[in-house]
Amino acid sequence: MAPSPPPSADSRTRSAALREALATRVVVADGAMGTMLQAQDPTLEDFENLEGCNEILNLTRPDIVRSVHEEYFAVGVDCVETNTFGANHSAANEYEIADRIHELSEAGARIAREVADEFGAKDGRQRWVLGSVGPGTKLPSLGHIAYDVLRDGYQQNAEGLLAGGADALIVETTQDLLQTKSSLIGARRAMEALGVDVPLICSLAFETTGVMLLGSEIGAALTALEPLGIDLIGLNCSTGPAEMSEHLRYLARHSRTPLMCMPNAGLPVLTKDGAHFPLGP
Template sequence: MNDIAPQVARRVLLLDGAMGTMIQSHHLDEEAYRWQGITAEGSSEILNLTRPEVIAQIHRSYLEAGADIIETNTFCANRINLLEYGLEDHVDIINRRACRIAREEARDRAYVAGVMGPTNHALSLASKLEDPAFRRFDFNDFHASYLEQALLLIEGGVDLFLIETVFDTLVAKSAIIAALDAMERLSVHVPIMVSVTFSDASRRTLSGQSLASFIETMAPFPLFSLGLNCSTGPEEMIDLIQEMSETSPF
């Protein structure tokens, strides 16, 4: 694990780009998504096991382009997400392999961010339109899922956490608390980056929160940074970035 704070104090660091679209550019066939009798087409994370050379090449291309930080291929590698593909019993190996691939490519020339993404489920939004109170998973379920992943990412040697594409603040809180709990359990400190996404021109998250409200919600946590990703594109994000730079305590 490498301390990123001194470098950030000296210069701007470049984060890599998207993993999903880079995987799509390889035009992989269905066979690439089969592992031990499981077919998980659509799961980028299974490629850590079946096509590690593809993931390594993507990391390498970003490093060659000048990235200072590369992200593990673990966006959907938590138990709740992997359940959708029948991979819930393979959370351990998927995260460990992802970390190994990224670390081997990064070596001493870049930092590795352990990515924890959202799920297809939410806490602020109903799981069933006909039953607004129904939630398939509760806060404790999300926390347990993220805690399991956070422990694996730390053990895999990540230099920081990236909790990204946040659209539900309650789920983000569960991930942050899980990351903090994992650090306490393993007696280490790993910086936490959080990145939120806004769904449309309304300048609100999918769960209806404004940027100002989101920043206020995140303020009590000891975050390393707060940022934006996805949303509606770079041009539309300029005003949000300006607002964030003026109001964020991070």
């Protein structure tokens, strides 16, 4: 793998502007990616016969991925997330493409960066790209995978995202605090390797039972993660806004770190056409 180029002055300026915005106002991000891609009915050939591997579309159908970013920017969001939720070791390894993590991550970030810059050029308003770092499919706390293997895979993911032009990294939908830590440390190592410092966001997934998948409560998560130097902490996925309110109340009272929240449109309902999310705007 060729070394990534050093960060440009533009990328440093964008990240600084994002930090300023996060400190002074509400910054609005996009919504779903997977269901938007599915709605365009990509073929098995588009997936290179790796059905459901959305990250492959960054290479085979960048037009589809681009159209999702365009739809979100068109309705006024400040940020979009990259199509890289599964560009990590445990998820990519199930498709036997763990050697392509950096390639898929960089391609996903580059598509989003191009769209963000095009919209910014039209009206002079800054738009940002959040590099999506997903949880993968293995839980290290249960011995599914070694911590260092996960961490190094996340570093490749983050280095690709930064090389492609991401302005921040969002470690999201995390369910196991050891996996969360491996993602954050991998992201930090990527920043050090490339000589950049971008906002690092940590977003947890809580079950309807009120705890993370492995039983961690919100207070335990905050205590474990806040010392790792994250810029934002919050919740995404799993539940709708109502179920997240108590966790957000706790964070609002106890967190020294600013908050973020990206709820699902309610709990998904499985139908013959796939998952349906019942809540409207």
